[in-house]
Amino acid sequence: MAAQPEPKPGHRQAGEILLKVENVDLAFGGVRALREVSFEVRRQQIFAIIGPNGAGKSSMLNCINGFYHPNSGTIAYKGAPRKRMRPYQAATQGIARTFQNIALFKGMSTLDNIMTGRHLKAKATLLENAIWFGRAQREEMEHRKFCEGIIDFLEIQQHRKTPVGTLPYGLQKRVELGRALAAEPELLLLDEPMAGMNLEEKQDMARFILDVNDEFGMTICLIEHDMAVVMDLSDHIVVLDHGEKIGEGSPEEVSSNPRVIEAYLGTSEEEGA
């Protein structure tokens, strides 16, 4: 567990530590969602958190991006342990995420959703926007160009002007990924990016995740239930069960870990695919 995993062939060597979670404990009333969880995410890694339902995976992501506040333990990002923070501060530091239940801006188009993801890069003030002059106009064009790149990458060109509320589920998940990518984050948190998708949609999404990681060197921390996908994509896996870390390592190490096998055998029937 302590040893660093062997880099998977074909994947690049993981870099320095980007995120260090140490002894994080989180409780909701009587429920201990996380118990003394520790792990490290390294730059350029595709890092996966797995575990049965209710294991505390989403809660972990919520702690990382400042949505929940751990009762004890520390989270250090880029070497700096941080105090209580608001989610927008996590975004400012370069952490973006998608949600288990899609959290798009339903009344806005695909393009506007993705453009909104870019807002931290926009410097024009309210007054400049009001007269649509100089920086306001220039930035709008730059962002538009950038977002069109994302739209091409995610192959959602024909849905550019569609209100996202009317898009099918699989496409909404893509748009949400697009919105996160628009921020050019250093750490991308994906909460079950493939939940509820058919095989083809899953393959597309897996390809996007690999490409994002490969081409932009973005560090990715994802939660996923589909074991085949997790084993394929990830460099490093942490397994949670009842809020506790019960295993960690490369896909091979994790899949041969007796505790993990036990936890999964206990739930695999309900879990389905």
Add this chain to the structure above:
Amino acid sequence: MLYRESGQFKTTYAADQAILPIKQDLYFVILAILIAVAIPFFVSNYVIQALLLPFLIYSLAAIGLNILVGYCGQISLGTGGFMAVGAFAAWNLMARIPDMPPLVAFILAGLIAAGAGILFGLPALRIKGFYLAVTTLAAQFFLIWLLQRPWFVGYSPTGVISAQTIEILGWRVDTPVDRYLFALAVLIVMALVAKNLVRSATGRKWMAIRDMDVAAEIIGIRPMITKLKAFAVSSFFVGIAGVLWAYLYLGQLEAEAFDIYTSFDVLFMVIIGGLGSILGSFLGAAFVVIVPILLNVIPGALGLPLGTAMISYIEIFIFGSLIIFFLIVEPHGLARLWSIAKQKLRLWPFPY
């Protein structure tokens, strides 16, 4: 065949991001402005005074409220109060500061209204929906009460004060036509500003807060500042509308002219016209201004004059049922019906 988008391929993002990317829309707006400029010279002063001026000024107030309610998803029942703040701020600035140019006073008055908007918007950082509605309602009553204090009305015993005359670079805004043109100019400029804001990053942030504030915060939008900006900009618009109402329409200032019914009227315009639409603000204002007049005129012309009480019942009935209809069936209001009509026109005469 009249309304075609096809063939107009955008070759640059700039063209697609233009304020009115479809040519026919641009022509429509230009035509509307030309008509708006010409119309006062062809109609009676009565029409200007009773129909056109209220339409222009209410449109401005509706745009302001729509920014807050339709774009940012916050509710306000304090529109009348903020209009009053604008109007009284302008009067006091001109009455107390010698040689204060009216235009400067008006802009400062808008800023003061924006300040009041920020102040009374602060609760929105903690509360939503019904509770926010109640807070803004309290703001409405408090502001009207405050503006009836003697200091604000220059110690006038009746509480009614007459508006100073507006003179800009030698142009005395006096006759109904003058007042109409002045209101029109202000409205065009400010509608343009509103349109720019809502299509920019600022507008997207408002809409993000409206659609899902949690997700907005996670992509780095600060809910507090974003909401307060919406309150400020909205109240600026509403405050200027209040200035115009006092100086161009009434010719005098009286806090009670901006009572809670004003707030409701503007809210009705926004709901009927279309939440989150600048065009809808115009349509809603037109509707709310015209319906009572039609109710007065049409039955009379048909030889069935209605009593005043009857007219106001019918009015309440029409507005009430329309609001229920739009809130339940079509929250995008008349503006949406308009765009559906355009959609049909786009395909006409081949509906498939």
